[in-house]
Amino acid sequence: MTGKEYCSHHKDRRRRQVRRACACLLIFNFIVLLLILLVWAILQPKNPRFVLQDATVYAFNVSSNTFLTTNFQVTISSRNPNDKIGIYYDRLHVYATYRSQQITYYTSIPPTYQGHKDVNVWSPFIFGNNVPVAPYNGISLTSDAAAGAVSLTIKIDGRVRWKVGTFTSGRYHLHVRCPTYIPFAGPRTTGVVIGNAIKYQLTQRCRVNV
Structure with missing residues (x-):
């Protein structure tokens, strides 16, 4: 060769x-x-189930149809319906919107792990100081507040991972939407005065997409 x-x-x-x-x-x-x-x-695997249980309102003021100041605390529960899959919540940001416009800052919920069939409850404060609102939203907010009721959406955006035995999946985007109707005054109000705030029992089931 x-x-x-x-x-x-x-x-x-x-x-x-x-x-x-x-x-x-x-x-x-x-x-x-x-x-x-x-x-x-x-x-x-099934998506976690979120429920907006209540909201305690400390401040909700619209000034000159242009700026909004809010301060309230919400109680949100999350249940893992899976009996063989755990859920890692790596990042969760809670905020409020009015007619698709964000009206509060982001509030972070600490990362946590949710075991099989477990329930987690969070009570974050969400707020915004003199947040600019669109002119048409400012007029609607003033009108709704004067009428005694405001429709808001509490949103949670984050990332989750699934755990099966020793296997852990990659990160998935989590989107939670909790539409809520808060009657500040009038015969339909469900608020209870607690110090300088009013607490509203809501028990509103949220829409969850992963």
């Missing part, structure tokens, strides 16, 4: 070895992915 033939044979052998290694790696990855999908299909 000449030197040229030997080099050609050696290169062909290396190519075959590389192809076999790549094929084995692809097959291994395919089997792992298939097993994960099968386990996922069998377990059928």
Whole structure:
């Protein structure tokens, strides 16, 4: 065998070895992915369930139809309906909107783990000082406040991971929407005066998307 033939044979052998290694790696990855999908299909993970239980309003003032100052505390419960899957809440931001406009700052909830069938309850304060509002929203807010009731949406945005045994998934976006109607005054009010604030029992189920 000449030197040229030997080099050609050696290169062909290396190519075959590389192809076999790549094929084995692809097959291994395919089997792992298939097993994960099968386990996922069998377990059928369900989204966590959120409920807006109450809201305690300390301040809700509209000035000149332009700026809004708010300060209130909400109680939100989350239940993991899965009996074999845990949930990591890596990041949660709570805020309020009025007619799709954000009217409070973000309030962070500390990261936590939620076990099977567990329930977590959070009571974050959300507030905003002289937050500019769109002119049309400012007029509507003033009118609603004068009428004694305001429709808000409490939102939670964050990231979650699923845990099955020792396997933990990648991060998924979590979007929670809790529409609520707060009657500040009038015959429909459900508020209870607590010091310098008014607490409203809501028990409003939220929409959850992951």
